[in-house]
Amino acid sequence: MFKTGLFIALFTLVSSLSYAASEASAKTQETTPNEISQKPLIERYILDELKSTRHDLQDLERRLIIEITDRELSVADKSLGYAEQTVNYFFYIIAGVASLVALFGWKSLHEIRVNTTKKANTQIKQIAESYEQKFKTLETDLRRKTRRISDNHIEIEKINEIHNYWLRAQKSQTPEQKMEAYDAILQIRPGDLEALTSKADAAMELKEFHWALSICNRVLDMDNTNQDAFYQRACAYACLGVEDQAIDDLEKAIDGRSALRELAADEADFENLRGNESFDTLLTSTD
Incomplete structure (x- = not known):
């Protein structure tokens, strides 16, 4: 490309000179003696x-x-330098890998593959065992929650059934019907203290004072602070003529619940106690 440009420049220069020479020859006839004498100088200059x-x-x-x-x-030179550096780095990498291989005791690619496979299997086994343990825990938790839900469902059914029996007892006209409702409640929930004290009250209506006394003793064996049981037992003792014990149980009942004092004032079962100084004092006391 450089030679072509040089040739074009020379050709242009020669053409210009040829054109100038032709112009000079065209004017030869008009030249003066002075111009003829100056012609060799122009050629020399050119x-x-x-x-x-x-x-x-x-x-x-x-x-x-x-x-x-x-x-x-x-x-x-730069290319050779880069190539030399690349080769050096490559050999450094090879030397580093060889050092690592020697350090970890891997003598061959086969050992590398075996060790890698062994480690991978170990980790996979650990992960599998971990997830298996988590699944077992989750399964146990789900079973426990399922059992709890089932128990709650059964308890709700029991509560609904007991509630129906309480409604039946409230609507019952005779003590016998009330007794049947309370027995049904106790069959569902044997330790229901409220049902037992209500049953004792029904026994009092049936004039079964000893039976009522036995039921109250059973309640107090389970809860020695039950005011309803003390009150019902006081009624039973009063009807049986055991005044001191009746007054003592009534006092315990009123100490636990002062509202029972007003109920005792109108209680027909305490008719035998009226006129008893201790009984009257207990009813009129404001403690």
Whole structure:
């Protein structure tokens, strides 16, 4: 490409000179003696300019060749440097890998594969055991919650059934019907203290004082602070004529619940106690 440009420049210069020479020859007939005498000087000047231009072009070509050569050498030198560094780094990596292999005692690729497989299997086994334990815990928790839900469902059914029996007892007209309702409640929930004290009250209505006394004793064996049981037993003792014990139980009942004092004032079962100084004092006391 450089030589082509140089050729074009020379061709342009020669064409210009030829055109100038033709112009000069066209005016030869009109030249004066002075112009004829100056013609060799012009030709000499033109030749010197051509020679100078040729030298400049040669110098330019030489400088360009030197510069291009230097750049190519620089690029080649950098490429060789990069290649050398790459090879060095590659050998460093190989040496590092070889050192690691020697450090961990892996003598071959087969041992690497075996050890890797063994470690992978161990980790997979540990993960599987961990998830298996979690699943067992989850299963146990689900079973416990399912059992709790089932128990709650059964308890709700019992509560609904007991509630129905309480409604039946409230609507019953005779003590016998009430007794049947209370027995049904106790069959569902044997330790229901409220049902037992209500049953004792029904026994009192049936004039079964000893039976009522037995039921109250059973309640107090389970809860020795039950005011309803003390009150019902006081009624039973009063009907049986055991006044001191009746007053003692009534006092315990009123100490636990003062509202029972007003109920005792109108209680028909305490008719035998009226006129008893201790009984009257207990009813009129404001403690």
